[in-house]
Amino acid sequence: MATRKKTAAAPRRKATAAPRRDTATKPRPGKPSPARMERLLTSALAVRQRAYAPYSKFQVGAAVLGDDGRIYAGCNVENSSYGLCLCAERNAMGQAIARGATKVLAAAVVAPSARPTPPCGMCLQSFAELAEGDIPILLANPQGDREELHLGDLLPHRFDRSYLPGKR
Template sequence: MRMTLSDAARAVRENAYAPYSGFKVGAAVRSASGRIHTGCNVENAAYPQGTCAEAGAIAAMVAAGDTRISEVFVIADAAEPVPPCGGCRQKLSEFAGAEVPVTMATTGGRTLTVPLGDLLPYAFDSGRMAGE
């Protein structure tokens, strides 16, 4: 049986290291090759040094040799679906087009799916750099 993005994100969420906030997040991205890559949040006593789940999934994808995202799934234990933070939206946009679906889910079963472009309508990309 093929693992779904939802299953992968739910499973990796259990490995999150969140001793300070208790807010565990799991993320799974499907690359253009069809492979699933996962990440979970990893907190640090020096809060800015932590890592978001989405960033971990992207790093795992790149480490595996993939560079394009075709789908994203993020899950957290919250009353409403939690969107990726601003930094992760920008990181996702480096590897995914504006049309890529981002599903945000709660452990209670609520979901919301929107295109990445709706989450980050004015993404900074290489086309905005001077000289290009």
């Protein structure tokens, strides 16, 4: 009977593509640069085209800057059972966490409205959980209107871990 010789397997490469690294500057605390905010907006505009919105026809794109310096994008994904819909902002935050970021430093949201549309309450609460402080959120529409606000402007009395016993 022949015996097989065991050999070390070659290391496998990851099958998933790495998220785009924003290499203009290393991530740092404080307000992201105008160039970085523009890259967030560009990413949100691009991913908006992939939204699955057959019911509302309201295609939203969002991009977040993770504390690892990378930009993560997400679009809304609707479902005929409306409660199962996934907003673009939470999709982008989920991408960031799944790929290794632990905090969100900034965001951009693009929606097809007459004026820039803010995130819904559920998304704002998700930002409150993952934001590194009072992050800037750039709101825009495809026509080029934009408004930059901060999480504190949109959700001034947010619920966070400081309200939970022993989690200050």
